[in-house]
Amino acid sequence: MEKLIMATAQFEHRSGDKSYNLDTIERMTANAAALGAKVIAFHECSITGYTFASKLSKEQMLDLAELIPEGPSIRRLAAISETYGVVILAGLFEKDEQQRLYKAYVCVDKNGLVAKFRKLHPFINPHISPGSEYCIFDLFGWKCGILICYDNNIIEHVRATRLLGAEIIFMPHATMCTPSPRPGAGFVDLRLWENKENDPTSLRLEFEGMKGRDWLMKWLPARAYDNAIYCIFSNPIGIDDDQLRNGRSMIIDPFGDIIAECIELGDQLVTATLIREKLRMAGGYRYIQARRPELYREIIGQEHQSQQKVAWMSDVTPSSQI
Numbered sequence: 001m002e003k004l005i006m007a008t009a010q011f012e013h014r015s016g017d018k019s020y021n022l023d024t025i026e027r028m029t030a031n032a033a034a035l036g037a038k039v040i041a042f043h044e045c046s047i048t049g050y051t052f053a054s055k056l057s058k059e060q061m062l063d064l065a066e067l068i069p070e071g072p073s074i075r076r077l078a079a080i081s082e083t084y085g086v087v088i089l090a091g092l093f094e095k096d097e098q099q100r101l102y103k104a105y106v107c108v109d110k111n112g113l114v115a116k117f118r119k120l121h122p123f124i125n126p127h128i129s130p131g132s133e134y135c136i137f138d139l140f141g142w143k144c145g146i147l148i149c150y151d152n153n154i155i156e157h158v159r160a161t162r163l164l165g166a167e168i169i170f171m172p173h174a175t176m177c178t179p180s181p182r183p184g185a186g187f188v189d190l191r192l193w194e195n196k197e198n199d200p201t202s203l204r205l206e207f208e209g210m211k212g213r214d215w216l217m218k219w220l221p222a223r224a225y226d227n228a229i230y231c232i233f234s235n236p237i238g239i240d241d242d243q244l245r246n247g248r249s250m251i252i253d254p255f256g257d258i259i260a261e262c263i264e265l266g267d268q269l270v271t272a273t274l275i276r277e278k279l280r281m282a283g284g285y286r287y288i289q290a291r292r293p294e295l296y297r298e299i300i301g302q303e304h305q306s307q308q309k310v311a312w313m314s315d316v317t318p319s320s321q322i
Contacts, residue, residue, distance in 0.1 A: 001140040002276045006168075006230075007037035007086075009269040010247035010262045012238030015049035016064060018073060018092075022047060025090060026080045028269050033084040035271050038140060040086055043234040043249070044105065044149050044172040047073050047092040050124065051174065051241035054313070058101070058127040065095035068104060069113035082110035087139060089234075091148070091172050093128075094118070101128045105146050105172050107137065114139070117146035120157065123310050136164045142274070149173040150308075152223060156300065162227040162288070167279055169223075173235045176212045177244050178312035184210025187312075188244040196265050203265060207246035216248065225256030228284030230274050237266065254282035 009028050014020045025042060032040040044050060048064055056064065066073055077088050087109045094104035094116075103119035118131025134157075135146050145166030151157050152171050161169055177188045188211055192203040207213065216233075224231040230253055237247030250261040251272040260272035279285060 001142065004039070004140055004142055004274040005035070005037045005271055006232060006251060006274055007032040007035065007040040007269050007271045008232050008234045008249040008251055008260070008262070009040060009042050009267075010235055010237045010249040011042075011046070011267040013043075013046055013049050013236055013240070015052035015241055017049070018047055021049070022073065022076050022080075024267070025077070025088065026083075028267070029080050029084050029086050029088055032269055032271065033086050035269075037086060037271050039089070040269065041089040041170050041172065041232045041234045041249075042091065043236045044091045044119075044174045045093065045103070046090045046172070046234075046236070049240070050236070051243055053093065053125045054241075056125060061093060061101050061125055061127055062095055062099060065093035065101055067096070068094050068106060068116055074106065074108060074113055077106070077108040078110060078112045081108055085110075087114070089146075089170055089172070101125070102131060103128055103148060105148055105170070107139070107144075107146075107170075115144070115146070117148065119148040119151060121150040121154070121308055123150065123308060123313065134161050134164055136161070136166055139168075142167050142276075144168045144170065146170045146172075149175055150310075153219075155223070155226075158223050158227055158229075162229055166229060167276075168230045168232060168274065169227075170232045171220075171223075171234070173233065174240060174245060175235060176216060176246050176248075177207070180311035182210075182215070185215065185311075186211055188212075188246070190239065190242075190244060193239060193244055200265055207248075207265075212246040213248050221252055221256040221258070224252040224254060224284075225282070226284050226287070228254040228279055228282040228288065230254060230279075237262075237268075254278045254284060 107114040115137035117135035145161035260270040
């Protein structure tokens with residue numbers, strides 16, 4: 001397929017309410033089908049909810065998590081896909097037969113599980129184990145990969161996924177509007193969301209400034225441009241436990257151009273047509289061909305002890321900022 005109509009979505013999930021979240025996924029999948037989309041992508045932990053998991057015990061996490069592919073959420077996604085003829089990508093917490101926990105993102109069609117990826121850099125709950133492999137799969141003749149949220153901040157993961165053949169990388173997130181040492185970062189006051197009908201401007205200024213979209217623009221288009229890939233970015237909007245998320249789900253082409261973006265202060269999806277020709281027209285394609293790995297193979301592959309720090313996960317909580 002030389003052209004592929006892709007959808008990405010944002011919605012306000014409910015923590016731990018899989019039934020509500022799956023109903024929302026079905027509603028939005030139906031809307032995507034009406035627009036001609038063949039694939040729709042939802043955000044990280046769109047089925048289960050996300051930030052509330054930081055407060056859960058291992059037993060509570062095991063109750064929330066599901067076996068994949070035999071769990072009920074995968075079966076529901078397959079039924080939705082069959083009804084509307086759209087392939088669905090969504091996120092949830094996974095458990096295996098040994099009671100290990102993972103942050104998973106799945107691709108499901110009418111026949112069931114197409115692909116599963118486990119987040120390489122999870123942090124929201126200490127009982128979650130990291131994934132240990134990349135994921136490449138086929139959709140309508142396009143090679144696809146998945147990297148979840150923090151994984152995309154390590155540029156080697158994006159390049160490795162590209163070198164394994166990915167032309168499209170799905171990048172589900174639950175991000176933005178959290179503190180860090182960078183200038184302008186911080187939580188967004190929950191009261192702005194609650195008052196959005198009366199004062200949308202103040203909320204947009206926060207969501208679109210350095211706490212939100214402006215930060216995203218510092219790096220996300222570069223991932224597409226440098227690797228000559230389509231980036232499918234999905235992010236929740238609204239209240240996520242005791243934090244706010246600002247959405248801005250978008251599709252970025254191999255030139256690093258945003259070709260579709262959610263801008264509403266609420267649930268929304270957008271579609272874009274992916275054109276295969278762009279994959280080789282983009283500068284990143286030429287730069288990949290010009291690589292000289294003999295110069296940096298040993299540098300990149302040298303021994304290193306991973307140290308992952310998440311700035312906002314500290315004793316300071318969002319509620320204390322309000």
